[in-house]
């Protein structure tokens with residue numbers, strides 16, 4: 001099927017049965033004159049784990065960053081189409097990006113704790129937001145939710161950077177949830193972790209989805225098939241002038257993407273034949 005028809009009709013998507021919390025409609029993303037993502041239509045279900053997979057450069061991180069306005073900081077970035085949270089246009093002029101990032105938190109590929117104590121890493125956002133509750137309780141609850149409390153409860157004054165990589169990443173997840181977001185975006189959160197730490201983060205994601213919506217970019221096919229309820233497969237298409245743009249190929253329940261995809265390209269990618 002010609003590429004444009006693939007984009008024009010959306011036969012390759014199974015709409016999630018649960019309420020959508022994030023939605024894109026005909027979303028194009030540009031960096032300067034370069035089109036990075038074309039025509040993305042996606043509904044991200046609430047309190048589920050949605051994975052973005054696809055070869056390098058197909059725009060997975062770009063799309064993830066659109067959801068908490070993190071691309072705003074990049075000069076030349078602009079979008080066409082719509083990107084919304086519930087039914088609120090995230091790019092409406094009246095929307096405060098700081099408030100967006102409070103509700104939609106982010107965990108990055110490389111753990112990036114502040115060079116502060118474990119306690120202060122968690123308390124930081126609350127203090128900035130003039131949190132009125134009990135800080136000790138917030139720190140404990142957040143660390144418990146991130147499955148880190150037992151490992152750090154006796155050394156809350158130690159520097160966050162003194163923890164192992166896997167612990168640092170769980171600290172970053174605890175820091176993200178301490179400001180009580182509704183959504184946690186994760187950009188390859190296990191890319192720099194060993195298999196045991198990776199497993200802990202995956203287990204943690206399953207616990208977190210009771211309270212939060214999670215969207216994760218991953219290059220690890222096993223991780224996507226184990227952890228995600230829904231999976232979106234993106235690919236890149238070359239243009240005549242030698243540039244490439246990303247587009248959504250197929251979006252479905254994870255088991256369908258991995259066991260019974262409707263697109264040949266998806267099958268090739270998930271079975272490791274390209275990408």
Ligand SMILES: Nc1ncnc2c1ncn2[C@@H]1O[C@H](COP(=O)(O)OP(=O)(O)OP(=O)(O)O)[C@@H](O)[C@H]1O
Pocket residue numbers: 031036054055056057058059060061062063074244246
């Ligand atoms: N800050 C930026 N300025 C200009 N172009 C960018 C910027 N960030 C990303 N791009 C371009 O946008 C396209 C998509 O990149 P993006 O990082 O979103 O892809 P990705 O699928 O997440 O890749 P990877 O799997 O390698 O992380 C690429 O062509 C990339 O070069």
